Amino acid sequence: MAIHWGDYMKKIWLAGPAFVLGMAGWGTAQAESVEKLAAAFGARQDITDISLAPGGALAAIVAPSGGRGDKVMIADLVKGGAPRTILNASGQGEHVSYCSWPSDAQLVCSILVQDKSTGNVLSFSRLLSLSLDGSPAKMLTQSANSRSLGVARYGGDIIDWQGGKPEEVLMLRQYIPENTIGTRLAQSGEGLGVESLNVRTLRRATVEKPNRTAAGYITDGMGNIRIMASTPAMGIGYDRNYTDYFYRLVGQHGWNPLGRVTVNPSGTYSGFRPVAVDPESNSVFGFDNKNGFSALYRQSLDGSNRREEVISKPGVDVDELIRIGRSRRVVGVSFATDYRQIEYFDPKLAALRSALSKALPGDPSVTIVDSSADESKLLMFVGSDIDPGKYYIFDKATRKLEEVLPLRTAMSGRTLSPMKSIQFRAFDGTMVPAYLTLPPGSDGKNLPAIIMPHGGPSARDEWGFDWLVQFFAARGFAVLQPNFRGSSGYGEAWFEKNGFQSWRTAVGDVTDAGDWLVSNGIAAKGKLAIFGWSYGGYAALQSGVLKPDLFKAIIAVAPVTDLQQLRNDHLNYSDYKLVDAMIGNGPHVSQGSPAQNAAKIQAPVLMFHGDWDTNVDIDQSELMQRRLLDAGKRAELVTFKGLTHSLVEGEARARMLAQSDAFLRENLGMPKE
Structure with missing residues (x-):
């Protein structure tokens, strides 16, 4: 991907309470073949990760390279010009996850x-560790040697960017014990610890000794470790269903109990x-239950155990902290109702976000990603729903907003469809929230339609912008996305026992979404289909079991198809007991497995699956195909x-996308073009 920086740099100046903005809006998409349309909507987004250097003059961008690969580029936000590539990953078993900055001259990337x-x-x-001067990359993860009694699959993460000296960070390390025969230098520690590490010289020192039960550490953003998470394993190697948290007093080295978090059978x-x-x-910010919903609290770390509620919202889970800066300072909180909302604790940031939302066209969502x-x-x-999004740099001193890069250049000039928040009535009278997207220019009547349940099920x-939804809308389909019971974000009662144990309710809401489209004249008779990914694929297939005559075509991507097989797939993993409890036991295991x-199922089924999938093994789809x-x-x-x-x-x-479109048109009695 060759990005010419000057092609994308646009400026917005703050003039009084609003911004002066000169940008072309979305154009009208021209007719094109389904193959070209599928290639445009299926294209990987142009930026998969972006971070700002401490000085604010440089940005690190992780972008696609070739079909499956990734590359890391450095963009000069002051001088402009094309971003410079400093690292390539082939995509054949290696991917760049993210990059961030310990200094203006160094970059740390997770592979x-x-x-x-x-x-x-x-x-x-x-x-x-990557140096911007072009010197060879250096491995920060401690390498194994001939004495090591295993290999660390976890390579560590930076948990604090504010070390005691420039270019020093605090890094998690998975310590592997070594064979002690014939040497006094062998590493005997085992478990998760913390190192102080110079990313340029690789000088390292242990600041938190390895602990076999440690599951994580939290610092104060100033180089001090204040919280430890501990999850003791059972004697047979499986994770327990709880995590104990401990804290340190200022200047103390020992640990004091903070509390226990339990994973319920529902998840x-x-x-x-x-x-x-x-x-x-x-103090420490954290989430806890209030009247069945997640709320944000703050608990003192001075030994008094004082706790105060920071924010809660009736009827919705408060589920995300907003943090900025090298110290990861907490500046706000986020929650989703019909739309994702952010409440900033910092009044200046709140005012800035409000001004930007009013000045930018289309009433978009504005999120602070990083800062100098x-x-x-x-x-x-x-x-927004009709704009895949762009990155901007805002300079507080000049009050200038400068466009950096769009997220999806393949969407430029296309007419996209608004996503409307609606509710429909389920079989028991419950009003279920959902999003309805209609084809561009449609009156919303007598259309081919798709129900698209989300993955998870603990998601929503x-x-x-949703590339799947927008593709099918562009091809003339109405798309309804139900947040069925079993979805997260709506409290414990809505989550029920989870989408597997409570599959009749969750999948019942999905089929009721289809009935609602038909009864309201949105879906044409005989032209209703269902498309789902992961748990959504499970729900799509199980909908065909629950109500065989409703959908005329079923598409499932990487679906769970047999709950007992899902349990068995985790037998040799440490999370087996948690998965076992989530699935539960009883008649619902066989009754809720579409493969059984x-x-x-009456409708024809089309499935897609990557054979390197570690979330849902491909044997789930292979079993389903055989049974059908x-x-x-x-x-x-x-x-x-080779895909996951x-x-x-x-x-x-x-x-x-192209094959799904052809499958739907064939089975819904529609013309191919």
């Missing part, structure tokens, strides 16, 4: 490495979950070699 030489997909993470949490330490108030060390320059993302759909009820074919049903499975759960390749996604 995901995957290997299938043993038959099973093994994943490893590694941290690299929800009980207890105060610490997230970020505030050094000014000597002194917070004088802010990296911001602006997007939100307002904003394939004979009930054995029952005399129409079923096709498209396998993508998200199918992160433009060509694969384009093929999936």
Whole structure:
């Protein structure tokens, strides 16, 4: 991807209470073939990660390279010009996850490495240090040696960018014990610890000794470790269903109990979950339950255990902290109702966000992504349902907003469809929230339609750009995304026992969404289909079991198809007991498994799955195909070699979209073009 910096730089000046903005709006899309449309919507986004250097003059961009690869580029926000590539990852078993800045001259990037030489997909993470002067990259993750009694699959993360000296950071390290025979220098510690590390010289020192039960540490952003998470394993190696948290007093080395967080069988949490330490108030922000909903609290770390509520919202979970700067200062909180909302604790940031939202066209969502060390320059993302989004730099001193890069250049000039928040009535009278997207220019009547349940199930759909939804809308389909019971964000009662144990309610809401489209005249008779990914694929298939005559076509991407098989797939992993509890036991396991009820499905089925998927093993789709074919049903499975759960390749996604469109048109009695 060759990006010419000058082509994208646009300026907005703050003039009084508003901004002066001169930008071209979205144009009208011209007619084009389904292959070209699928390639445009299936293309990987142009930026997968972006971060701002401490001085605010440089940005690090992780972008696609070739079909599956990634590259790291450095953009000069002052001088302009084309960004300079400093690292390439092939995408063949290696990907760049993210990059950030310990200094203006150094970059730290996290690399995901995957290997299938043993038959099973093994994943490893590694941290690299990159110098902007062109010198060779350096591995920050401690290498194994001939004495090591294992290999660390976890390569560490930077938990504090404010070390005692320039270019020093605090880094998590998974310590592996070594064979002690014939040496006094062997490493005997085991578990998770913390090192102080110079990213340029690689000088390292242990600041938190390895602990076999440690699951994580939280610093105050100023180089001090204040919180430890501990999850003791059972004797057979499985994770327990709780995590104990401990804290340190200022200047103390020992640990004091803070509290316990329990993972309930449903997958929800009980207890105060610490997230970020505030050094000014000597307290920790965290989430806990209030009347069945997640709320934000602050608990003192001075030994008094005083706790105060910071913010809660009736009927919705407060679920995300907004943090900026090198110290990751907490500046606000986020929650989703019909739209994702942000409430800033910092009044200046709140005023700035309000002014930007009013000045930019289309009433977009504005999010602060990163900042310079002194917070004088802010990296911001602006997007909406009909705008995939752009990154901007805001200079507080000059009050100038400067466009950096769009997220998806392939969407430029296209007419996209607004996403409307609606509610429909479920079988028991419950009003279920959902999002409805209609084809551009449509009157919303007598259309081919798709129900699109989300993944998870502990997730939810939100307002904003969705490449899947927009592709099908561009092809003339109405798309309804239900936040069925079992979705997160609406409190414990809405989550119920989770979307597997409470599948009748969750999938019942999904089929009721289809009935609502038909009864309201939005979906034409005989032209209703369902498309789902991951848990959404499970819901799509199980909808065909629950109400066989409703959908005329079923598309499932990387679906769970057999709950007992899902349990078995985790048997050799440490999270087995948690997955086992989430699935539960009883008649719902067989009744709620589409592969065990394939004979009930009437609609033809199309499935897609990557054979390197570690979230949902491809054996789930292979089993479903066999069961459907054995029952005399129409079923096709498209396998993508070397791709994981998200199918992160433009060509694969384009093929999936084009083939799905053809499948739907054939089975809904529609013309191909």
